[in-house]
Amino acid sequence: MTCHDHAIDQLRDAGIRLTPQRALVLDVVYHSDGHLTADEVYEQVHAQSPQVDLSTVYRNLVFLRQQGLIGELRLEGQPARFEAVRSGHEHHHAVCSGCGRMIEVEHDDLAGLEAALLTKYGFRLALVHLTLPGLCHECASAA
Amino acid sequence: MTCHDHAIDQLRDAGIRLTPQRALVLDVVYHSDGHLTADEVYEQVHAQSPQVDLSTVYRNLVFLRQQGLIGELRLEGQPARFEAVRSGHEHHHAVCSGCGRMIEVEHDDLAGLEAALLTKYGFRLALVHLTLPGLCHECASAA
DNA sequence: GATGCAGTTGCAAGTTTTTGCAGTTGCATT
DNA sequence: AATGCAACTGCAAAAACTTGCAACTGCATC
Numbered sequence: 001m002t003c004h005d006h007a008i009d010q011l012r013d014a015g016i017r018l019t020p021q022r023a024l025v026l027d028v029v030y031h032s033d034g035h036l037t038a039d040e041v042y043e044q045v046h047a048q049s050p051q052v053d054l055s056t057v058y059r060n061l062v063f064l065r066q067q068g069l070i071g072e073l074r075l076e077g078q079p080a081r082f083e084a085v086r087s088g089h090e091h092h093h094a095v096c097s098g099c100g101r102m103i104e105v106e107h108d109d110l111a112g113l114e115a116a117l118l119t120k121y122g123f124r125l126a127l128v129h130l131t132l133p134g135l136c137h138e139c140a141s142a143a
Numbered sequence: 144m145t146c147h148d149h150a151i152d153q154l155r156d157a158g159i160r161l162t163p164q165r166a167l168v169l170d171v172v173y174h175s176d177g178h179l180t181a182d183e184v185y186e187q188v189h190a191q192s193p194q195v196d197l198s199t200v201y202r203n204l205v206f207l208r209q210q211g212l213i214g215e216l217r218l219e220g221q222p223a224r225f226e227a228v229r230s231g232h233e234h235h236h237a238v239c240s241g242c243g244r245m246i247e248v249e250h251d252d253l254a255g256l257e258a259a260l261l262t263k264y265g266f267r268l269a270l271v272h273l274t275l276p277g278l279c280h281e282c283a284s285a286a
Numbered sequence: 287g288a289t290g291c292a293g294t295t296g297c298a299a300g301t302t303t304t305t306g307c308a309g310t311t312g313c314a315t316t
Numbered sequence: 317a318a319t320g321c322a323a324c325t326g327c328a329a330a331a332a333c334t335t336g337c338a339a340c341t342g343c344a345t346c
Contacts, residue, residue: 016323017311017312017313017322017323017324018312018313019311019312019323019324019325021324021325022324037302038302038303039301039302051325051326052325052326053325053326053327054303055303055304055305055325055326055327055328056324056325056326058302058303058304059304059324059325060324062303062304066219077334079301079302079303080302080303094260094264094266094268096266097269103264103266105260105264109256109259109260109263110256112255112256112259113252113253113255113256116252116255117237117248117252117275117277120252121237121246121248121279121280122279122280122283123237123239123246123275123277123278123279123280124277124278124279124280124283125237125275125276125277126240126276126277126278127275127276127277130273132260132266132268132270133268133269133270134260134266134267134268134269134270135266135267135269136264136265136266136267137264137265137266137267140265140267159293160292160293160294160341160342160343161342161343162293162294162295162341162342164294164295165294180332181332181333182331182332194296195295195296196295196296196297197333198295198296198297198298198333198334198335199294199295199296201332201333201334202294202295202334203294205334220304222331222332222333223332223333
């Protein structure tokens with residue numbers, strides 16, 4: 001019984017094939033508390049299953065993101081990072097351009113935007129993770 | 144007198160060097176109405192000034208984005224695209240995952256989020272362009 | 287209009303991410 | 317438990333993007 005069984009069930013229900021490679025990628029991301037790059041995921045996958053290819057890891061990261069199971073974090077000047085989307089703890093990141101600090105932003109803070117998109121444009125926001133640039137309090141004061 | 148003189152002034156005021164290469168990249172993006180990939184920008188730059196390198200184009204696109212003069216658009220499964228940021232017409236894009244349609248979203252629609260970030264986290268949003276995935280009205284109805 | 291130098295460039299090589307394709311495999315059906 | 321087939325994989329190669337470095341150049345100052 002692992003902490004991402006829920007995710008696996010979700011995949012099955014969607015009629016999606018669960019290959020060992022895919023399960024392993026999901027497993028690595030869900031058992032890491034940090035934000036892993038594709039390469040770091042690959043290294044951990046590779047340690048357990050050396051024949052798995054890097055391209056398979058990339059394909060599954062894209063796939064799992066599209067399924068809404070993992071979030072992608074793009075920080076200026078670094079490769080993309082991935083993290084588990086844990087239900088009840090959906091969040092986004094505000095990243096300070098000054099000091100690099102990262103603030104977790106509650107998903108609820110987007111409720112207004114979500115509503116505006118729906119009523120104004122008929123657009124249903126389906127957003128897993130957002131990275132928002134700006135300045136934290138300290139850096140804004142210093143400027 | 145070209146339509147991006149304002150942008151150039153903005154650079155000068157910020158004490159930034161205006162090289163011919165940089166001016167050319169800015170010029171190409173500002174004189175195109177569409178959203179250009181780095182490669183398309185490079186091709187147009189190259190046509191006018193064949194010795195300019197692709198890496199210089201990339202470096203300037205990043206630079207101009209950081210200066211807030213151009214916006215970057217990341218669509219699923221395609222290379223990044225760039226467009227001019229025209230003052231008075233700041234906007235973002237909502238992209239339908241179903242049909243690919245792109246809806247322009249007014250910057251003002253983010254006002255609520257901006258305020259929430261500031262009061263809740265002391266974070267000053269400094270956002271040039273956002274790409275928001277979701278479903279347009281037609282695709283949401285069809286689903 | 288000469289000088290100085292930090293910011294910028296071209297080049298070559300690197301890293302990151304995607305793709306085409308032929309062979310393999312999960313899983314629904316029988 | 318055998319079958320069928322679309323989804324998936326590994327491999328190799330390509331495309332997209334970044335970086336190190338030595339040479340060059342805007343532009344501020346004299």
